[in-house]
Amino acid sequence: xxxxxxxxxxxxxxxxxxxxxxxxxxxxxxxxxxxxxxxxxxxxxxxxxxxxxxxxxxxxxxxxxxxxxxxxxxxxxxxxxxxxxxxxxxxxxxxxxxxxxxxxxxxxxxxxxxxxxxxxxxxxxxxxxxxxxxxxxxxxxxxxxxxxxxxxxxxxxxxxxxxxxxxxxxxxxxxxxxxxxxxxxxxxxxxxxxxxxxxxxxxxxxxxxxxxxxxxxxxxxxxxxxxxxxxxxxxxxxxxxxxxxxxxxxxxxxxxxxxxxxxxxxxxxxxxxxxxxxxxxxxxxxxxxxxxxxxxxxxxxxxxxxxxxxxxxxxxxxxxxxxxxxxxxxxxxxxxxxxxxxxxxxxxxxxxxxxxxxxxxxxxxxxxxxxxxxxxxxxxxxxxxxxxxxxxxxxxxxxxxxxxxxxxxxxxxxxxxxxxx
Amino acid sequence: xxxxxxxxxxxxxxxxxxxxxxxxxxxxxxxxxxxxxxxxxxxxxxxxxxxxxxxxxxxxxxxxxxxxxxxxxxxxxxxxxxxxxxxxxxxxxxxxxxxxxxxxxxxxxxxxxxxxxxxxxxxxxxxxxxxxxxxxxxxxxxxxxxxxxxxxxxxxxxxxxxxxxxxxxxxxxxxxxxxxxxxxxxxxxxxxxxxxxxxxxxxxxxxxxxxxxxxxxxxxxxxxxxxxxxxxxxxxxxxxxxxxxxxxxxxxxxxxxxxxxxxxxx
Numbered sequence: 032x033x034x035x036x037x038x039x040x041x042x043x044x045x046x047x048x049x050x051x052x053x054x055x056x057x058x059x060x061x062x063x064x065x066x067x068x069x070x071x072x073x074x075x076x077x078x079x080x081x082x083x084x085x086x087x088x089x090x091x092x093x094x095x096x097x098x099x100x101x102x103x104x105x106x107x108x109x110x111x112x113x114x115x116x117x118x119x120x121x122x123x124x125x126x127x128x129x130x131x132x133x134x135x136x137x138x139x140x141x142x143x144x145x146x147x148x149x150x151x152x153x154x155x156x157x158x159x160x161x162x163x164x165x166x167x168x169x170x171x172x173x174x175x176x177x178x179x180x181x182x183x184x185x186x187x188x189x190x191x192x193x194x195x196x197x198x199x200x201x202x203x204x205x206x207x208x209x210x211x212x213x214x215x216x217x218x219x220x221x222x223x224x225x226x227x228x229x230x231x232x233x234x235x236x237x238x239x240x241x242x243x244x245x246x247x248x249x250x251x252x253x254x255x256x257x258x259x260x261x262x263x264x265x266x267x268x269x270x271x272x273x274x275x276x277x278x279x280x281x282x283x284x285x286x287x288x289x290x291x292x293x294x295x296x297x298x299x300x301x302x303x304x305x306x307x308x309x310x311x312x313x314x315x316x317x318x319x320x321x322x323x324x325x326x327x328x329x330x331x332x333x334x335x336x337x338x339x340x341x342x343x344x345x346x347x348x349x350x351x352x353x354x355x356x357x358x359x360x361x362x363x364x365x366x367x368x369x370x371x372x373x374x375x376x377x378x379x380x381x382x383x384x385x386x387x388x389x390x391x392x393x394x395x396x397x398x399x400x401x402x403x404x405x406x407x408x409x410x411x412x413x414x415x416x417x418x419x420x421x422x423x424x425x426x427x428x429x430x431x432x433x434x435x436x437x438x439x440x441x442x443x444x445x446x447x448x449x450x451x452x
Numbered sequence: 453x454x455x456x457x458x459x460x461x462x463x464x465x466x467x468x469x470x471x472x473x474x475x476x477x478x479x480x481x482x483x484x485x486x487x488x489x490x491x492x493x494x495x496x497x498x499x500x501x502x503x504x505x506x507x508x509x510x511x512x513x514x515x516x517x518x519x520x521x522x523x524x525x526x527x528x529x530x531x532x533x534x535x536x537x538x539x540x541x542x543x544x545x546x547x548x549x550x551x552x553x554x555x556x557x558x559x560x561x562x563x564x565x566x567x568x569x570x571x572x573x574x575x576x577x578x579x580x581x582x583x584x585x586x587x588x589x590x591x592x593x594x595x596x597x598x599x600x601x602x603x604x605x606x607x608x609x610x611x612x613x614x615x616x617x618x619x620x621x622x623x624x625x626x627x628x629x630x631x632x633x634x635x636x637x638x639x640x641x642x643x644x645x646x647x648x649x650x651x652x653x654x655x656x657x658x659x660x661x662x663x664x665x666x667x668x669x670x671x672x673x674x675x676x677x678x679x680x681x682x683x684x685x686x687x688x689x690x691x692x693x694x695x696x697x698x699x700x701x702x703x704x705x706x707x708x709x710x711x712x713x714x715x716x717x718x
Contacts, residue, residue, distance in 0.1 A: 056538050084718070094718075125715065139565040166563045183709050245556060247569060294571045295554070334571060386504055386512070386688070387581030416512070416537065451538040 057081040057096075057452055062162075064445035066209045075103045076203065080118060092123045094136065102203035112204035119171055132176045137169050138190055140238070140251070141303060142292045145377055145394065146346055148305040148327040149251070149288040152190055152234075154198030154258030158210045161407070161425055161438070162445065164394070172196045184242035190253075192234040195225045197281060198258035212437030222260050222279035238288070248291040256281040261313045263320045264361035282311030282320075297334045304328040312350055312369065315432055319360055319367035323352035331377070338384070344377040373400040373433065388413040401436060403429025421447045480599030483619050483639060488526070488594055490644045493673055493699035495521045499535075500694055504582050507687040514540065514580065521703050526551045529708035530590055533716050540580065542717040546708060547590040555593060558710055560717040567710045576631050583660060583681040583690040585632075597623040597635075608638045608648055611665045617641045632659060643667070643674045659684055665691075671699045 057080045065073040082096035096119035102112045121134025132138065141147030145165050153169040160168035173194050179187045201208030225232040238251025260279035286307035293300050305327045311320040331344035350371050360367040376399065381392045390411040397404035409423040425443040427435065478486075502514045515536040521529045530547040534540045542562035549555045559570045575587035575596075603620035610616055618638040625633040634652040639645070645667065651660040666678035675697050682689035706712065 056541065092718075123715075123718070130711075137565060142568075166565065169565075180711060183705075183711075245569075292569050294557070294569045297571050299569060299571045335577060383581065386506065386578075417539075419539075 055081060055083045055452070058449055059452075060447055060449040062445050062447040064162075064443055066441060066443050068440040068442050069209045072209070073105050074209075077101045082119065090125050092125075094119050094121045094123070094134075096120075100203055104204065104207075110204055110207065114202055117171070128180050130178050130180075133174070135171050135173050137171055138174055138176045139169070140288075142249075142290045142301040143303050143329050143331050143344055143346075144301075144333075144342055144379060146329060146344065146375070146396070147303060148329060148346075149286075149290055149303050151236075151253055151255055151286070152192065154196055156199045156202050157259075157438075158199075158201040158203070158208065161210065161405070161441070161443070162423065170196060170198065170202075184240070184247070186240045187237065188240070188251075189237040190235055192255070195232055195234065195256055195281065196258075197224065197260070200259075209441050209443070210438060219275070220262070220277045220279060223281075225256050225281055225283070236286075245295065246291055246293040248289065250287075250289045252285075252287050254283070254285045256283050257309070257311075261311050261320060262318060264318045277318075280311060282309055284309045284325075298332055299334070300330075300332050302328070302330045312352060314358075314360065314367035315370050316360065316362070316368070318362065319358045321352045321356045321358060321367070321369065323350055323356065325350050333379075338382055340379075340381045342377075342379040346373075346375040346377070348373040348375075370400055370433070373398065375399065396435070398429075398433045398435055401430060401433025403427070403431075403433060403435050403439060405435055405438070417450050417452060419449045419451070421449065423447075478601060478604060478619065480601040480621055480623075483601055483621050483644075484594060484597070484599045484623070487639060487644050487646065491673075492520075492522065493671075495519070495699070495701060495703035497698045497701050497703070498694050499696045500692055502580075502582060503691040503693075505689050505691070513537070514582075519703055519707060521705070521708055523549070528591065529705070531708050531713060531716075532589065533713075534580075544713045544717040545590060546710065546713045548708070549591055549593070555591070557590070558713055560713045562717055567714050576625075583683045583688055584692070588681070596627065597625055599623050602636070606638065610647060610667070611663060616647065618647070645674060645676060647676075670697045673699055 059079045060077070062076040062078070063073060064076065078098070078100045080096065080098050082094070085093040085095070087093065096117070097115070098118040099115040100113065102110070104110045117135055119134070119136050121132055121136035124131040138152045139150060140152060141150035147165065152174065153172055155165070155168040156170055157168065172192050174190060174192045176188065176190045181187065199205055200211040205211055234253070234255030236251060236253025236255070238249050240247065240249040242248070258281070260281055262277050262279045265276045265278045284307045286305050288303065288305045290303040291301070307325045309325055310322060312323045312325065313320055326349040327346065329344055329346040331342060333340060333342035335341070350369060352369060357366050357369070359365065376397045378395045379393070381390065383390050390409070392409040393406070395404060395406040405425060405427045407423060407425045409421060411419055411421040413419050423445050425441070427439045427442055429439065430436065431439050496519070498518045500516050500518055502516070504512045504514070513536070514534065516532055516534045519531045523529060526549065528549045530549070531544065533544040534542065542560075544560040546558040547555055555572055557570045557572050558567050560567050575592060576585045578584075579586050579589050600622040601619060602622050606618045606620040607615050608618050618640055621637045621639050623635045623637065631653065632651040633654055634656070635649055636652070637646045637649040640647050645664065646662070647664045647667070649662040650658050651662070653659045661682045661684065662679065664676040664679050667674060667676050669675070675694065677694045677697070679692045680689055
């Protein structure tokens, strides 16, 4: 299917009149990585991305992008995999006060960096999230987005996603990926996707953006499905007992959100808050589910400091379970434990020097409730006009709980060469 | 007004103020105001080539398109979009200048996929790795500096060897943390273009030198077609060359909206 789409993209491009064609752009990269705590190591990941835009007059623009990735894994469980798929096939229509985007593409919500509670439209590929960051990790989805620009600052946006696309732990060989939390359990895992009539399996929402003085703010609402599965044990006394079945699902949620952004003097301040009603809230150990309301809020600030761009964010999560909805822990038969509060911190520091031919970037998340975190350090150097070399270290530390718990053995080191054209 | 707003003030065209336009003896502030207030057309669009030359003499090139709109009550707008090389292609910067308050700045990064409001406090930091700063390119608020007219009857030699009459203007940043708090400029009396400037660091030592290399009239507007900023200690320099300058092309407020910033970079 994905290959067919990629071929179709290519054919569409080739059949366009050359007079409308824009310059092609893209990147080719080769990444060699190793995971010191995983048996399946090292890996060689290659990637090619090609993108073009075609303006059909002043009001219509087509965007076409295709992606191919390949994996060769060594170590104890050697393997190969590859994908070729459309990365963006969309049309943008622009009118005086209205614009429309339709196709297989991205629509970005949220104002914070890296952890964005309101960024719910595009699911993430977690391998790219940990390697490169949130921007590189968003997966395209089929969507239609309309925006009405009442004025420069007042915008009403409506998004409809007709078909659910799940997030991925790794687009390449996900089942045995170092980022897959279910790869090594040895149990049978069944994951059910949202199904049924389109209105039941579709997602959508809207938001209104405005500015008050120099504060840009947004309020919105969205109904959809969590992009990564939550799991519960179905049958058996424990995960190692015969006949154990782990059931995964993508729980539905309905959220009301707000965010803001402002800048003054040397500071930029951003914030997001979400109140959601979730169909399934995972327990602390992740194998029992309940229902309830979740409040997530984040506040961040960034500024330049001694040549570095420094960014810090604090995120708070509060969970209120429905009365009487606490299930038994499948491993102990006692009532399952749920984290009612969670506090996380994000810190980013970046420095560009030697005329931006060298970049140092450090990124860290610390989950104070789960007492774990991840630190990623990246160093990049421009070797030639179009050639960059990059090396990165990712270090997960702390306990096996919370959102980062499943990845605690996924420390990584990689070296990558990227050529952009 | 420093050298700064090199693009806005110097690379941009200007029409020589008519004789007797200001008859009172000028002071530093009034010279800075004349630099700002001269007729630069209602709007303008430029394709700019930027060459970054390192201490070994190796050069890298960047290209961007710049659009400017003169607003009422000096609320000018600037939109800049990179077209080359590919690693920054699509990156855009939008500046809304305000007469009485700090400018608003918005950045669009293709990878980020959205317009982001950014702080303006780092105005003197390097602009995309060049020897120019953000305020050199995007413009600085007049009130961010105090001005002294050091010499009302100075003269200086231009890059073409021809001597021109000038005002020698000293601008001091009000922000004590500014890395280049003092700028000494030679302002061409005939055009009110800053043709030469030296930027001093906090120790009072010269750190950067700015020169207009080529000055010409385009559509009746004086335009600095080539300019250079050199950083002494690092022995680097950046050359800016304006290609295909156009004035009064009919730009409107809609061309300087956040929506346009996003669309032009996507």
